[in-house]
Amino acid sequence: HRFHHWIIPLTLVVLCGIFWIQKHGTAGIGRFFGPIMVFWFLVLGGTGLLQIVQNPEILRALNPIYAARFIVSNPLLTFMILGALVLCVTGAEALYADMGHFGKRPIRVAWFAMVMPTLTLNYFGQGALLLANPAAVKNPFYLMVPPWALVPMVLLSTVATIIASQALITGAFSVTKQVIQLGYLPRLRVLHTSVRQTGQIYIPFVNWSLFALILLAVMLFKTSGNLAHAYGIAVCAVMVITTVLTFFVIRYSWKLPLAVCILATGLFFVVDLAFFSSAMLKVVDGGWFPLLIGFGIFVLMMTWREGRQILNDKLRADAIDLPGFLEAVFVTPPMRVAGTAVFLTAEKGAVPNALLHNLKHNKVLHEQNLFVTIQSHEVPWIGLDKRLDIESLGHDCWQVVVHYGFKNEPDLPRAIQQ
Template sequence: MDDGGIQEEPPSARFLTPTRSGGTRWVDGSEVDSSESAALSLGDERSGETVSAEGSAAATGPASRVSSGTFRRRLGKRPRRVDSLDVEAMNVRGAHGHSSKELTMLSTIAMAFQTLGVVYGDMGTSPLYVFSDVFSKVPIKSEVEILGALSLVMYTIALIPFAKYVFIVLKANDNGEGGTFALYSLICRYAKVSLLPNQQRVDEDISSFRLKLPTPELERAMFVKDCLEKKPLFKNILLFLVLMGTSMVIGDGILTPSMSVMSAVSGLQGQVPGFNTDAVVMVSIIVLLLLFSVQRFGTGKVGFMFAPILGLWFINLSSIGIYNIVKYDISVVRAFNPAYIYLFFQTNGMKAWSALGGCVLCITGAEAMFADLGHFSVKSIQVAFTAVVFPCLLIAYMGQAAFLMKNPLAVERIFYDSVPGVLFWPVFVIATLAAMIASQAMISATFSCIKQAMALGCFPRIKIIHTSKKIMGQIYIPVMNWFLMVMCIIIVATFRSTNDIANAYGIAEVGVMMVSTVLVTLVMLLIWQTNLFLVLCFPILFGAVEFAYLTAVLSKIREGGWLPLAFSSLFLCIMYTWNYGSVLKYQSEMRGKISLDFILDLGATLGTVRVPGIGLVYNELVQGIPSIFGQLLVTLPAMHSTIVFVCIKYIPVPYVPLEERFLFRRVGQKDYHMFRCVARYGYKDVRKEDHGFFEQLLVESLEKFLRREAQEIALETSTMEAERDDISVVSEVPQSPASEGDLRTPLLSDQRSGDDNRMGTRDDSAPVLPSSSMSAEEDPALEYELEALREAMASGFTYLLAHGDVRARKESFFTKKFIINYFYAFLRRNCRAGTATLKVPHSNIMRVGMTYMV
């Protein structure tokens, strides 16, 4: 079988076509039931394991020639699979992926309005503190400082968020999903760079996985692909960049609430008599406590308020800006001339370079435009920024600059001093609400990053609560919420000034931007196949600007810039250690697999007593029999009559469609009653399952699998008998209507209407099986196996788990021993158990001690 690169073909059935060598090869098609394709043999899987559907028919040689008609009949169009164990996805219709239909103009405008409350809160509140921080480094001596700083802010916004993110980075989305992990998963699909060796050829048949690989003629893309795949150093560097970017987003999530809330509350200083710094700190802490306390209720109930409030905020910014420009100095429009940037640096020297650290605050939150893409469309984010956010921010900063032209001493409270007196309290209320919404966006982004890191095996399992049954992205992580709250309160109480927090703020943001620049450049080389000159222009132009800002913010490490670096380093160590230990553990499990020959030698009783019941053996292997099963055979006095090896596997795609989630196959002979189930999830899929419903769906899926397997055998037998008189050639395709219908015979005709209505995957155009195939009632072997399955289900389910202890080998280096035996072991002891996701009763769980030497 040809397991090479994915061939992009129009939707069609998957057929066997002749090759020059006389064998056959697979031609990909989107209508094939991927779970039972011959690709499921997994290459190095033991041949003794029989695969339902195509597994038994994928043999080469004379036998395949004789059964060529069988191939053609069995590889016709099939209805979508209906077996799935995902409960939450069944409650959220159309939750997986984005609709392929084009949004109307009205829908795009409505969605663009909604982005104001989710995406642009952080960037929208930056006028509260940008100029006050910039001019704390560069004192105002003439109009050159004001116009230079204004020009610097204007062109920074135009270059980074507008040019880079709106027109380039947003296009590098992963099936509508954005963020650092989305870029990484996109690269993982085009090049095998994942350190966890659990990739399967059949995963490439998932509809959301489908892609157009670089053509062999494009040597540059293939060279990059080979370098990434063949050199472990590049894989580790890429993973390090992704984890570093993610950890910096988390670090940013710690500082954003502190900075935004304190900037808004500080407006009361000077307005309310006796409202000093201590009062600002206390009120800020109270607001932060309120903000983090309501997280457990979710944002769904108050989400509709976000966009109107931010919309009103942007209207206030532009209105006050126009008022100040007209009243004080309309000549600030001269700042559109970039020559003032040169004069600014020429006049102030190193102070101007230090002021870049304050200027970068005007683009904080720009990464949210890409990270929050999954909730919106590219066009809606582009429309909102181009039509509302960009012009309103420019007018706001120009208005503040005009005010400073006449009032240069009002730098410390520039935003509130520039507000007309009669509008102070309404603007203060709106500013405080906008600051809380901006904080909410970063808190939610932190939760999302943690969830994606957990899905890709880069973060320990912790409790995740889904606060909405309709919106999958709304989650709440209690541990992270309280950690963020404590850190924010400590920051506010320690720094006590927005200028001091601003010294720490910005480092994480610039770091994330540089990581996205590197990853998007890699996407251009590997996937987009962009012209080499344009590829080089992207990192040179944007990378140079971001590097200049990075050097400026790094100069403030002693003044507080160490704080986000410390937080980012902590989470980077946690994520990298967890990924490193998980990879070593998986490799140890691969080495310790039990030979199928050994299991077959034990016989159908497995060398013990088989009692009624279903044993779910949870493991991480996608192929082979895990070592825990041998430990179970030795430890337990009896074994369940039906054994299912369950593997929860995450694919580098945002969502796995419901009908493509599960792969079933048989392990050993029929009388062994052993099966493997690989449950595939995307990194943004929701796993929120009740164990009772989980078990019911498992049995239903297994029944459908057994029926399909029996129909396959019956269809193959009847077809081979008919072909004894008339053997067809593989390349011949009958043209008659009757033969055409026969070729498109589905493999599953006994779908119940209830299943079809529930899953919405019924294919009314699919014909039924020919009368020659044997029904379930006429097949005593199938009826016996189904009855045995029902009897096992009636006896109950038992979850068989390994209580694993991972230890470094004695000959390992000291560093490895320290990381694995202490740090990784500590994370494993304190992470959430896998069965907690299913809420399985303790009486249904059996654990066996295992030690993995890595």
């Protein structure tokens, strides 16, 4: 208790360090993350196993009859605690970004071989401790370790938390980049922090926006217990949204029958909705925070998307047809100069302003002219064999359309060289 007043200041210092280091990238220290997290999970499993050995009666909790009796005897209480139970699997909301970085097989192997067994041992160990000493309910996690190991455990927990936070921040950068490429956010500055891995990126606006919001959350909630209400709603909402989006993917993208889609997602949706409904009981206690942020980001994204659509429709209506314009220009051909000119145009088949100004002021046209349009598609990857569409416009002029998925790394100079 004598160090309690230092918790928030130290938290702010750690947060400042985490977000400051983002601009330098984590490629150098990232190789230590894996071994540290393996050690962390082994410690979790070991401390829990020790308590289970001392109080093996906790293993009776594996019998589902006890859970069924509790649900039947306390239906309202069962519903109320669902929102807290979901905190056992926090971090699952970041799996989308992790899937993009590592793929599904490494995540499955890590979960079934390491994470799930050690977490289960730790949770059962906490239960065993509480059976032996109910007073330990004030902090069962740290009371499982002997007094001499308390400080090392706190330090290890802090490092593990920092690594987990780094995974979420990196995921935020990755997802934001995809959202930009899909046209739901304005173009933000994206910096690459590694010369070897294209996925190592840094987006300053996202970084410092997250920093400001997290500082606000720390000052508002002050303790992890208070923050749990906000976190629970956020996690449950992500799971509900993921299930709903899964239905649309398998129904409208994979073209599976409606009955199959309902069977595949219906059970998950009912479970997710039960957890989310329970978590919504904590809206007043802090759950409003993630709901407000999520709603604000959603409105921002949809407003930008709609505004861009209106602007593009206007530009398309006012655009000059490129093939017709070139035919008119070559009625009295302008002077041709050596070299190749590349004109970027937002709309395929529209005359770029740069071409108009070049003809007006320089009164020349290059020997070869490429009119390049970049199109982003709502698929993750587009292979090199489908990257370019090239159409001859005559007079050594070419219309080039470069296609990218939202996870492709746009590289226009390389595409033009092809």
